[in-house]
Amino acid sequence: MPGDADRTAGERRADARRNRARVLSVAEEVFAADGLAVPLSEIARRAGVGPGTVYRHFASKEALFEAVVIDRIARLVDDTCALASDDDPGAAFFAAFAMVVRQVAVNKALCDALTAESGRAMTVGPELRERFRAALAGLLERAQGAGAVRADVTVDDVQRLVHGCVRMEQAGPTGRPTAIVCDGLRPMASERPAGLPAVTELPAAARNETRPQVPDGSRPGATAPRCAECGGSIAAARTGRPPRFCGSACRQKAHRRRARNTDRPPRTG
Template structure:
């Protein structure tokens, strides 16, 4: 894909995430194209249907979260990288909840946008945990699936962002307990 076409696609996905999270599935595709600074024809060239755009927007958010692991580990100690990633997970879940009505439209069309989500999230967490175990900052018996379940619980239980942060701190403290 040409660089300008990739930029247009990325802007469309960002605009779609915002629109579907705030306005739900009934937001017009014209409004999304306008917010992205492109014409409706450009939107349809990249995403021929509303469902294709919704699915791509969701998958883009998932990829952004999962693909950030390497960058975080390069910039921070493993336990700090894990905590930063946990914050990003909470943001991802908030976006996913905001897009839930739009995602139901995709599911109704016969597509499962979540098909790869658990595997990708578990792999991202496993990489963070492995780095922490190697550094001696994360306990060696921590399992990625358990951490994912805990993160999901935090996002469901927390009433506000500050509370989620405190719960994430507790979860990380548990992962550090008896490390090294």
Template sequence: MTPAPRRPRADAVRNRARLLAVAEEVFGEKGTSASTEEIAKAAGVGIGTVFRHFPTKESLLEAVFVEHLRGVAERARAHGEAPDAGEAFRTFFRDAVSAAPRKVALADALTAVGVDVRSASADVTRELADALTTLLNRAQAAGAVRPDLGMPDLQALLIGATRAAERLAGDPEGSARALEVVLDGMRPATHR
């Protein structure tokens, strides 16, 4: 009989979670060229702890990327349960657009070192798609989003709004205005 795999110790689970949170912060502030030593120092752990959890910087980047997407999926699920489905949809869309540059930077860094981002994030991408579908369906049922908008449309609009925000990065008012134009375009014709 094969013994059941041991569960990680509670402190190891906490250390891993802390490393991921700190690494996302550090990569967000300093870019993906930040060193694992900087991350260890910011997390208050030794470099050995970092490498015990993540044997390479690439494995750390990949874990941060997947955890970032998992957080987006969790926020989408939470918004999908909010009482005002229309406002929850718009709030999530705004938040997703503002968080996208960090996701793009992580994905680009992973791609640059040869990681297949799609396969690395396949499971969490399905979770996110399910949560987004619920969020969209509830907003449509509430009459806050046009009924002909499908998931491919929503994904394209998220990408487009993100690109617009990147292009207008030096103009916060212009960026906010462009985002509101996209959100207005998703409302049913009777609400525009």
């Protein structure tokens, strides 16, 4: 009967949609954990379907990977758009910023897409990209209107800062780089409306300010560290760890004093 045939075709389409969603969900977990090295047959096994089912929906592993990335971006866009209804524009903007960084940083597949490490150019549709940009721009505009974000920040700045935070969090995911960047997006104290949180004060050790500071004549308003032995000013290092001593003589004096204090003879050579 035609009705039975139509119902059977509808059930097949529903099964196909469920299988596709299941494969996408499993593939996202696998790619996030193991990257692109996992074969499609393993993804099919974990999804509880046959390899032929996977190939019917996705012509290759790269096509599946691309579908996973696009699906995750679409969900990220939806989550970002949902924050636009938050009653606190500043909290909504910074929640969105942290959410985007966190979701991108912890998902290896999405990171590969954004940094072009997969070897395949992702074809995220312009509509999805524009939706994401529009969502960020709307959150930014509301936050700036509430005085929670600096007025000179643009949506392009925000997108570049997101990508920068992702790289830093990949190097050592702590949330600290994102928190510091968010502090930089807030207006200065003189421009901040009453009641808004101040910029986070970093611990002294994190700022490399464990030694007394003196004015640095090479840079107006800047400071230079003092020698831990003689107290004289020393040139600030451009890279690496800041120096503790003004020269080898003070370094050796400090070493000999430490050796005396611990009743050990100083090493020579």
